[in-house]
Amino acid sequence: MTDSTPLNILLVDDSRIARLTMKHMLQSLEMSLNLLEAGSADEAETVLSTEHADIALIDFNMPGRDGLELAAVITERYPHIRMALVTANIQDALAQRARDLGMEFLPKPASVEQLGAFIRQDT
Numbered sequence: 001m002t003d004s005t006p007l008n009i010l011l012v013d014d015s016r017i018a019r020l021t022m023k024h025m026l027q028s029l030e031m032s033l034n035l036l037e038a039g040s041a042d043e044a045e046t047v048l049s050t051e052h053a054d055i056a057l058i059d060f061n062m063p064g065r066d067g068l069e070l071a072a073v074i075t076e077r078y079p080h081i082r083m084a085l086v087t088a089n090i091q092d093a094l095a096q097r098a099r100d101l102g103m104e105f106l107p108k109p110a111s112v113e114q115l116g117a118f119i120r121q122d123t
Contacts, residue, residue: 006034007119008052012044012070013059013086018108022057022086025112029119041070048074053081055119059108060087060094068094071101084118086110 009026011019019037026033036051038044040062047053056074060067071083084104087094095105104118 006032008034008036008054009119010036010038010044010047010051010053010056010081012038012041012056012062012067014039014062015059018059021109022115025110025115026119028112029116031119041065041067041073044070045073048078053078056081056083057086057106057115058083058103060085060089068097068101071098071103075101082118082121 011022013019013022016039019039023035023037026035036047036053038047041064044056044058058067058070067085067087071085074081074083083102084106085094085098086106086108088108090107098105106114106118
C-alpha cells in the first residue's frame with residue numbers, strides 16, 4: 001500500500017450499530033481507508049469474492065458461523081488478509097483460539113487507539 005492507495009478494511013459484525021460505531025472510529029484515524037461491511041460470515045465471503053481486503057475486523061458471536069469459523073476460511077482462501085477478532089466475549093480460551101489462527105484479539109468495545117495500533121501494525 002502506498003500513501004495514496006486506500007487500505008481496504010472489512011468490518012464483519014451482525015450488529016449494524018457496532019459496524020457503524022467502528023466505521024466512525026476508523027474514519028477518525030485520518031487514514032486513507034475504504035471500509036467494506038458484512039453482517040455475517042456468509043456476507044463476508046460474498047464481499048471477499050468481489051472485493052479486495054487488506055484487513056478484516058471480525059466479531060465472534062454471529063448467527064450461523066462464528067468469527068473463528070470465518071477466520072479459518074479467510075486464512076485458507078485469502079492468506080494476505082490480516083485479521084482481528086473484535087468481541088465482547090472476553091475469554092482466555094477464545095483469545096488463544098484467535099491467536100492460533102494468526103489473529104489479533106481486541107476486546108469490544110475496542111478503542112480508537114487499539115484499532116489504530118492494529119491497523120498501523122503497531123501491536
